[in-house]
Amino acid sequence: MPSGKTHTKINLIGLPVIIAPLALLHPLHYEAIFVYAAGFLIGTYLLTPDLDTESDCYNNWGLFRFLWYPYQKFIPHRSILSHGLLIGDIIRILYLSIILFPLASFVNKQYGETTLLVWLEEHRDVLFVLILGVITASTFHIVLDKFYKPKRRKKR
Ligand SMILES: [Zn+2]
Numbered sequence: 001m002p003s004g005k006t007h008t009k010i011n012l013i014g015l016p017v018i019i020a021p022l023a024l025l026h027p028l029h030y031e032a033i034f035v036y037a038a039g040f041l042i043g044t045y046l047l048t049p050d051l052d053t054e055s056d057c058y059n060n061w062g063l064f065r066f067l068w069y070p071y072q073k074f075i076p077h078r079s080i081l082s083h084g085l086l087i088g089d090i091i092r093i094l095y096l097s098i099i100l101f102p103l104a105s106f107v108n109k110q111y112g113e114t115t116l117l118v119w120l121e122e123h124r125d126v127l128f129v130l131i132l133g134v135i136t137a138s139t140f141h142i143v144l145d146k147f148y149k150p151k152r153r154k155k156r
Pocket of ligand 1: 049050078083141145
């Protein structure tokens with residue numbers, strides 16, 4: 001099983017490999033490419049499938065690690081619920097949305113001019129591209145978990 005650092009390294013190598021052709025094929029869509037890259041980095045550092053265990057990603061949440069305690073209690077490590085293509089992302093994003101909803105609603109009531117749902121509706125294209133970046137990053141993770149075999153040192 002690759003380490004968290006290996007996952008991060010492979011993702012950071014993979015990002016420009018994906019971004020470069022997108023930028024060449026769609027040079028005028030740099031904003032979407034930027035949002036996609038941001039989603040990919042969020043998926044690499046904050047929303048990886050390994051949130052189901054005490055991983056580098058989990059530690060990246062710092063003081064807010066506690067948000068993932070219930071997730072770790074209910075999602076078995078490396079199960080389809082965390083390491084399944086798409087299903088893992090959907091569960092993590094839904095989980096985070098549910099956990100953060102009370103705070104987001106409070107902030108929205110205090111400072112927002114439009115409701116949260118209206119804002120989400122207005123920005124759904126951006127959110128879609130952002131989530132696509134997150135999904136791509138976790139797909140890299142899942143594929144690497146499946147096929148990566150660490151090199152073993154030869155015994156002398
Ligand atoms: Zn993993």
